[in-house]
Amino acid sequence: MTDQAAAGAAASPVRDGLTLGLAVGTSGLAFGAAAVSSGLSVAQTCALSLLAYTGASQFALAGAVAAGGGLAAGTASAILLGSRNTLYGLRLASLLRVRGPGRLLAAHGVTDESTAVALAQPDGASARAGFRATFASLYLTWNLSTALGALGAGRVGSPQSLGLEVVGPAAFLALIWPRLRAGAAERGVGLLGAAIALAATPLWPPGVPVILAAAAALAGALATRPASRPAAPEAGPQSGPP
Amino acid sequence: MTGTWIAVLVTAAGCYGLKLAGLTVPQRLLAHPVSRRFAEFVPVALLAALTAVQTVASGRSLHADPPQLAGMGAAVVALLARAPFLAVVVAAAATAAAVRALGLG
Numbered sequence: 001m002t003d004q005a006a007a008g009a010a011a012s013p014v015r016d017g018l019t020l021g022l023a024v025g026t027s028g029l030a031f032g033a034a035a036v037s038s039g040l041s042v043a044q045t046c047a048l049s050l051l052a053y054t055g056a057s058q059f060a061l062a063g064a065v066a067a068g069g070g071l072a073a074g075t076a077s078a079i080l081l082g083s084r085n086t087l088y089g090l091r092l093a094s095l096l097r098v099r100g101p102g103r104l105l106a107a108h109g110v111t112d113e114s115t116a117v118a119l120a121q122p123d124g125a126s127a128r129a130g131f132r133a134t135f136a137s138l139y140l141t142w143n144l145s146t147a148l149g150a151l152g153a154g155r156v157g158s159p160q161s162l163g164l165e166v167v168g169p170a171a172f173l174a175l176i177w178p179r180l181r182a183g184a185a186e187r188g189v190g191l192l193g194a195a196i197a198l199a200a201t202p203l204w205p206p207g208v209p210v211i212l213a214a215a216a217a218l219a220g221a222l223a224t225r226p227a228s229r230p231a232a233p234e235a236g237p238q239s240g241p242p
Numbered sequence: 243m244t245g246t247w248i249a250v251l252v253t254a255a256g257c258y259g260l261k262l263a264g265l266t267v268p269q270r271l272l273a274h275p276v277s278r279r280f281a282e283f284v285p286v287a288l289l290a291a292l293t294a295v296q297t298v299a300s301g302r303s304l305h306a307d308p309p310q311l312a313g314m315g316a317a318v319v320a321l322l323a324r325a326p327f328l329a330v331v332v333a334a335a336a337t338a339a340a341v342r343a344l345g346l347g
Contacts, residue, residue, distance in 0.1 A: 016327045023331065044250045051254030054261075061253050071249040079256035084288055089264015090272065090281040098265070107262035112292060119285050120327075163339030166313035169296040170334035172289045173314070177321050179286050186286055193287030194294035201299045209299075213291030217283035221276045 013130030017117045018137040023167040024113055025141025031058055032149020038066030042150045049146035053139065054111060056081045056207040063205075081207040087214055088115040095119070095127045109135030112168075116175035185224045192216035308346045313338030 028049060035045040040062060048058045057078040064074020088110050095118055098106045109131065117130040179186045193213035200209035272278050297314050298304050316337035320330040 012327075019328055019331070023335070040246065040250070044246060047250055048254065051251070052257040054257050057253060057257050061249060065246060065249075071245055075249045075252050075256070078253045079260065082257035082260040085257070085261040086264035087281075087284045087288065089261060090267055091285055093265045093267065094269060094272075096265070103265055104262070107265050108258060110261040110264065112289065115285055116289055160309075160342060161339060163309070163313055163335035163337065163342070166297075166310050166317070166334045166338045167331055169293045169310075169314060170317040170331050171327075172293045172296075173317055174321060174327050174330040176286055176289045176293075180290075186283075189283045190286050190290035193291040197291035197295050198298070198304065201295060201304055202302050204302075206299075206301055210288055210291045210295060213287045214284055216287040216291075217280050220283040220287070221279035224279060 013117060013121050013126045014133040016120075017114070017130045017133030017135075020113055020117060020167075020171050021134050021137025021139075022141050023164060024171065025138050026145050026164050027055070027168070028142040028145030029149035031055065031062070032146040032151070034059065034149075035062040035065075035146075036150045036152075038062045040065055042147075045150040046143070046147050049143050052078075052082075053108060053142070054082050054085060055142075056084075056210070060205070060207055077205065077207075081211070084112075084211050084214070085110045087217075088112075091115070092118060092131070095124055096131060097124065097128075106131070106135075109139065111135075111138065112172065113138050116172055120175040120178060185220055188223075189216050189220035192219060309338040309342040312341040312346075 031049065032045055035048065035058070036042060040048070045062075048061065052058055052061075060081050061074050061078040064070050064077070067074075089107070092106075092110060092115060096106055111134075114131045114134040117134045118127040121127040121130050176190065180190050193216035196216055197209040197213045200212050204212070272281055297310055298306060300307075313334040317330050317334040320333045325333070
């Protein structure tokens with residue numbers, strides 16, 4: 001691919017990633033305000049957004065602090081919630097193809113948003129461009145709005161009055177939409193994942209139901225196994241990647 | 243206070259380690275058709291779950307918030323009309339904000 005072609009292909013993922021990061025990042029206001037009111041200091045609140053940089057885990061730890069103690073259990077559950085980023089990494093590794101220091105940096109940027117944007121792209125170059133744009137934009141916005149929320153700016157205006165609370169789910173739906181249209185297997189996995197998470201919501205703390213939805217991916221992988229490779233059941237001489 | 247700092251830093255280290263682990267898993271472990279399909283399906287399953295949970299869940303309870311449902315309805319309509327990504331997100335946010343401004347939230 002030429003540089004011009006790469007730049008042309010990258011225009012849309014960069015724009016989509018920047019916008020998504022800006023819009024979703026404002027929910028850092030809510031995290032900053034919630035974390036401080038649950039008893040974390042402003043510095044601790046900002047450190048979480050800078051260093052953990054994964055919303056569900058951050059809210060979980062703040063919740064444990066608010067509940068008064070249980071720090072070890074709170075830390076354990078916050079880390080457990082981070083495991084969905086491990087699952088995303090499995091898929092992202094072959095798309096991003098990063099090594100060495102680049103991989104250490106890219107790892108920090110693995111979130112729902114950067115995964116969704118990268119995955120929606122037609123090729124590796126635009127996947128990488130979309131991932132980087134989303135990471136940069138979301139990281140800056142999330143951390144700035146965390147600091148503002150922690151300092152009390154959350155009381156000034158509510159992101160809800162701008163409809164920003166639906167930006168996340170609407171963006172996720174838009175980004176997986178092409179996959180859902182691509183085949184019955186994808187639709188089945190998506191619907192099963194959503195159903196598992198909703199059924200688990202009353203039973204488990206927030207964050208866990210989404211991780212449990214990975215069972216839908218496992219079910220899909222097992223169910224579609226015979227169709228996953230054309231004809232040749234076992235590896236033949238030409239079964240390598242094209 | 244020190245205990246809280248330890249919790250903050252251990253959480254951060256754990257979350258980072260989990261992110262790095264996913265990117266570092268040897269690709270040959272994903273060569274098996276089932277694990278390869280699993281890795282491909284995971285984002286669809288988790289992002290669909292996240293979409294559903296963020297739309298109708300609040301903590302451990304499920305409840306329908308009219309502005310959010312209207313916003314997601316607008317997103318679906320925009321997607322069916324093959325609107326570009328930004329238009330989908332803007333339609334959802336504007337609809338949710340409008341319904342909330344009308345006092346239906």
